[in-house]
Amino acid sequence: ETGVTQTPRHLVMGMTNKKSLKCEQHLGHNAMYWYKQSAKKPLELMFVYNFKEQTENNSVPSRFSPECPNSSHLFLHLHTLQPEDSALYLCASSQATLTRGTEAFFGQGTRLTVV
Amino acid sequence: GESVGLHLPTLSVQEGDNSIINCAYSNSASDYFIWYKQESGKGPQFIIDIRSNMDKRQGQRVTVLLNKTVKHLSLQIAATQPGDSAVYFCAENGGSQGNLIFGKGTKLSVKP
Numbered sequence: 001e002t003g004v005t006q007t008p009r010h011l012v013m014g015m016t017n018k019k020s021l022k023c024e025q026h027l028g029h030n031a032m033y034w035y036k037q038s039a040k041k042p043l044e045l046m047f048v049y050n051f052k053e054q055t056e057n058n059s060v061p062s063r064f065s066p067e068c069p070n071s072s073h074l075f076l077h078l079h080t081l082q083p084e085d086s087a088l089y090l091c092a093s094s095q096a097t098l099t100r101g102t103e104a105f106f107g108q109g110t111r112l113t114v115v
Numbered sequence: 116g117e118s119v120g121l122h123l124p125t126l127s128v129q130e131g132d133n134s135i136i137n138c139a140y141s142n143s144a145s146d147y148f149i150w151y152k153q154e155s156g157k158g159p160q161f162i163i164d165i166r167s168n169m170d171k172r173q174g175q176r177v178t179v180l181l182n183k184t185v186k187h188l189s190l191q192i193a194a195t196q197p198g199d200s201a202v203y204f205c206a207e208n209g210g211s212q213g214n215l216i217f218g219k220g221t222k223l224s225v226k227p
């Protein structure tokens with residue numbers, strides 16, 4: 001276990017549904033990340049939060065909406081997704097943003113299927 | 116129709132042999148590199164890291180080599196075991212604000 005917990009582990013949703021992914025870490029880390037891992041592309045960074053402030057949005061469509069209420073929790077709200085959004089969504093955390101050269105710890109991921 | 120997935124390089128080794136996984140990184144300004152292991156159904160797991168002021172670092176059964184001249188990183192696994200079967204990713208902190216850029220990954224298969 002890495003100390004980063006994601007729920008749910010699996011999610012099937014329709015294109016008109018609204019759902020949320022949750023990530024939690026109690027490692028005392030200040031930076032949290034959402035990544036997308038699909039079969040067709042390498043691991044893609046989506047969002048970065050540092051001390052609860054969003055510092056990066058990597059051109060992610062607005063149907064993905066992140067929320068970081070505190071340094072330990074990160075959410076990804078999903079709305080009106082497309083089948084091509086089906087992927088493994090990974091949350092990660094690190095002690096500081098990676099300019100300082102610290103490793104990122106990953107959760108187990110949420111396997112999302114959009115039907 | 117035929118599905119098109121990400122074509123991963125595959126390395127197949129015999130149990131007990133040494134494995135070498137290679138990675139070419141993209142940003143010459145990157146100064147921190149990580150190797151991750153991802154088993155089926157799990158998230159990436161940290162294996163070993165190296166900073167750009169070093170060219171070699173050893174861990175337990177693993178060694179990372181860094182060649183900044185040609186922007187090349189390698190992971191050596193000694194006495195490979197079936198439990199080492201996984202996809203291995205290299206990552207560099209060469210993204211904007213130092214965020215990690217991941218390689219495509221190499222699938223390691225260990226034959227008993």
